Amino acid sequence: MSKYTPFLFILVLFNSCGIFKTYEKHPKTEFRGVWIATVVNIDWPKNGNDTSEKQKTDYLKILDFYQKENYNAVIVQVRAAGDAFYDSDYAPWSRFLTGEEGTPPQWNTDVLEWMILEAHQRGMEFHAWLNPYRATFDENFEVLAESHDYCTHPEWMVHYGKKNYYNPGLPEVRNHFSNIIAEIVSKYDVDAIHFDDYFYPYKIKDEVFNDSIAFESYAKPNQNLDDWRRSNIDSLVKQSYEKIKSIKPWVQFGISPFGVWKNNSTDPKGSNTKAGQTAYENLYADPLLWMEKGWLDYLAPQVYWSMDLPVASHKTIVDWWSKNNFNTNLYVGNGAYKVRNNSDKAWDDIKELPMQLELARETPQISGNIMFSAKSLMSDKDDVVKYIHKKYYKQPALNPAFPLSNKATLKTPQLSITEQNEKDLILQLDDTKNMRYALLYKSGHKTKDEYPIKKLIFKIFLDGNSNRLLIPRNQISNNFLALSFIDVYGVETEPTIINIKQLAKNDTKR
Template sequence: MTYLKVILVGIPLSVLLFASFSPAQAANPAPKEEMRASWISTVTNIDMKPGMTEAEYTAWAQSTIQTLEKKNFNTVIFQVKPTSDALYPSKLAPWSTYITGKKQGTDPGFDPLQIMLDTAHEHGLELHAWINPYRVTMVSQGLEDLASNNIAIQHPEWVVKHGGQYYLDPGLPGVQAYLVDAVKELVANYDVDAVHMDDYFYPGVEFSDQETYEKYGSEFTDIGDWRRHNVSQLVEDINQNIKAIKPWVQFGISPSGIWRNQADDPTGSATNGNAHYDQLFADSRQWIQEGSIDYITPQIYWSRQLAVASYSVLLDWWSKQVETQAFVHPVYLYIGMADYKVNNNFDTAWENPRELPEQILDNRANKIAKGQMHFTLRDILKNALGYADIVEEEIYTAKSLTPATPWNGSNVPKKPINVDVDKQGNSVKIMINNKKRTDAKKYVIYRFEGNQTVDYQNPENIVGVTYDQNGTATFVDLDIDPGKRYTYGVTSISHTGVESKDAKEKKTKK
């Protein structure tokens, strides 16, 4: 019946065959812990339109988070420092032009980060604050477009022009200290779950920092090694300062997909593309080895069929690195997914709506990758070729918890002290009172029907996640059958994602 219907609406048989049930899916059901994140890009207003009022922005944040929650995502990576600016009130950076659409430094009259953070936590999603440390301007901007309190205006000696853009010079101690202070301000003032950096480091080999190298790089005979040292030093300093303020806040980086090619290093990947070690002077493997990050998300933005940079080859290579090179503590591997390439690339593999969904299944089958991050929000919503429907209906079929990071704190929280349920027609309100404890950051709500076996390992039984609010929390289950009786079990989740061993259970009345 399905075959006949599809053929009648004109879909090619090749696509139809791709739509068959995947053996990998059957062998790798949805795990209970899996990172499922969406980047929300604010630079050049990719995912967020400028000039919204507070009410309009709040409605957009609510709609965005509710949509991702419905699709069983559990994290947003919100770009809060797209250049040397901020989408929150900062003493160290001006207001971003991307929030108001006006001159940089224009106050929108509300706090975009706080609203997005509150909304994400209200719906049980983590928020990772995404920063771009070195970038001062985009190609369309000049120094005259910057606010007077921009660090590049206050310290023009810190700025280097490369191509059509301006950057802070990573080799200057003042720049390093400023960037660390900016992260400290962010972490101290906001209850973010992680700080996230993407793939922009040194912008290229011809970066004009010879004078800086001669002044500060005397210990290095190669300018490339010195540049990589500068980036790794910043990474280490940021991580240490995050942990000094809030030990549970994670630090993750999403570098480009290739560390080094085998042609340049026998320990590199069997690829032939731009390597960030050589082109951007970022030694991502060193961060894994030294434990200066909690997760790494290589942007493997290629298909499995692309010979010069195969997704499959790179998935295996990165898996080996986190498995064998993480000497200080585990480093989680998440994969950056190229949602933006679906039906929009020279590589015809992206014309297959199942290319990206099958990549997710490959991640699961791999057993080392612990999830994925999707670039970017507008492409998830665009749903080219229906690929996002496939992900939602066949792969992200149940909710999942974000992977715990016990190396940042291994204490196991106790179950909530008190849980009450109130069945009201077509919904059930779950009220959590845990005021005498401070060991829970959020709670997981499980639901079981009638005499159903209570199984807390099956993610199909998770109906929601809710964040603690000063010892209390509330969750409303809107997806119930009024004629059925349910048992709700509630577990506690620590600040580092560790779940309580037991659950507080409560039954609804008939």
């Protein structure tokens, strides 16, 4: 045996893929989201003419399914095509909700407020998903309400393919959308505003997006058409971010761009892919710039291809984004809708989607995944769902905190008085207005700096109105509990020990 063999063996070990990489089987924080698409009733409601009770029931079925599978966020499309799933001053009620555009729903409560609260009570973040520029879904214009922007502001519209789009080159369009964002963030307790990948439309052969007048009016000297269009999207992103933060700094802003920024055939900085269209060159979206400028809290590229697809490998694209990400949380958008429903036969393999989750978890720069879309895993995919649950989502996970640069210092609630009755242990807290959730862990008599997720007993939503925390006694088996809080920025506070036996003897003040 050569005298160099032991050294070579050690070298091989250190360079083996994943040998010394930290891999958490049950990570405490991990974004686990699902898109709920409402346009043309893809996921919900099943029909705009359904009764309010059926629509509520169907929505709760989605929440309950994904709560059971330990997901922690829903991204719900509340603006699909110049419309609204809430009472808006800037858009008519969506026909996908009410059956007829502009007609209010026959609900006995505020639709969006109810949807948000139901998600929060299940420990899920609610991200309000807006489509900025799609004005109409088709050429069936007679279904539009008189208050739709297509009718009131035809000068804002560009007809392309069979749809109408808001012209991104018009400052008044950006201001209009800024008002829409302000309305939602001001009125509703959303956790985030979310954009999808539709900026300028995907290219259609032999079609021209006619924005020449806006280009002549607003382009800077010597600015070409492509750079001008990208600058319009940059302005939208920047203005949206600043508007959100000016109202509620704790509301996140996230975007889910098309998965390929550029192919390396057109730019050496691009990914080793052969995508037919790219975010930068065809949709005029430049997520790298948005991250560099700090205009986002998270980015979730749509990487809807299988692991080894030659023209656009999931592995290749995820690796590229992991190396081109900064100032934001990075999640991966997964094409769950393709499972056993695609010409690429890789999706027939029960392990295709689980392998993508494993890749994300093994990649340090990635903090979670989002599935498109909700209905995809709710029927005929039981084996895949069970596989994912058993191997990856067996335990719940907390949502990732914001990038620290955005976090303010918030006061931790103090446990001041305790009460009790036969059913509940009741904790009185001095101030919970900046806290999102209370967390209760099984504990010993000594406080730990941090508790693993497997010790979590409850995640209780705090609505900000009550400082009383009710803990069901029949769920408490330990003599000691650890209590901590998740603040509005997603940061967990230091835990405090609660002695259950001591509380049984007398009220305790801290």
